[in-house]
Amino acid sequence: MATAEACPKARVVIQQCLNARLQVQPPSGEKEAEYVEVGRGIVIYLCFLKGATEDLVQKMVRSILAVRLSESEPNGKLVSVLDLPGDVLIVPQATLGGKTKGKAMQYHSNIAKIEGQELYTKFCTVCAETFEINTNTKEANKTVKHGTYGNRQVLSVVTNGPYTHVLDF
Template identity: 60%
Template sequence: MSTEKFEDRKARIVLQQCLSARLQVQPKSDTEEAQFVEIGRGLIVYICFLKGSTSDTVSKMVKAALNTRLSANDEGKLVSILELPGDVLIVPQATLGGTLKGKLMQYHKNIDKEEGKKLYDEFVQSCNDIVKQNNPNVSVQSGTYGNRQVFRTDTNGPYTHMIEF
């Protein structure tokens, strides 16, 4: 049993396999339609950085997200998203850093917004590089850090897993 406390955690990811997903990355304005990114069969990665996160944390998160065997291939064997192969949608999710105090959620442990965006961009780029090296035909899409986003998914699970770092 781990003696590591929540205060020692640097980040959280939630992994969820999907049949498809769609995320709004830019809301509709007076002059433009809303913009969306979409993926087919693959993996949704919800990501939150806590205080103390570094590039080392990002490396561990990328390895876990891309190599954990969560998706069933055509034979029913659990494989990683790289082995499937499947698309990846990365969704910034600061609410994963919340803690309940009374009846309210507090986010005091979340990383500073500027540092979080830097690490988020690093995570997205690293995932994109690794996935494209493995299979240039799969898609890596990402949400907009720091904004609310409309989200829709179809899943055959939901097979949702949280990993802390």
């Protein structure tokens, strides 16, 4: 059995994309659905697990935005999304914390919803702030967009992969 220190506190899936579109508010009454869109860059699927703290958020953002997973043009050399420069779409994904028990999924290792929402908001804020101070992304007018925590969302991704990585923090 793994010790509490060895258990991940967050799970992230990073997928390279050419573009992505995420519904952040479903249609209701006479109001149409709302979407956010990004161009070339990465999609970050994010789940916080029990034991996650704000200190972890800073470490995660630094690591995710600096890791060389994006192909530059024309040589195909791997660079970070900050060096590309590229957009970022952050999608809350509580199902990443699931484990099977028999034929069902259980989410006992996920953080409480209120704490998860606070950490998700912090993660989105720190990513956006990092983009604001980065010369490459600022000059290229690149952005960080994010989904709505706790909502079911419709996602469309065009990728030149699949080029997907799972990271535990």
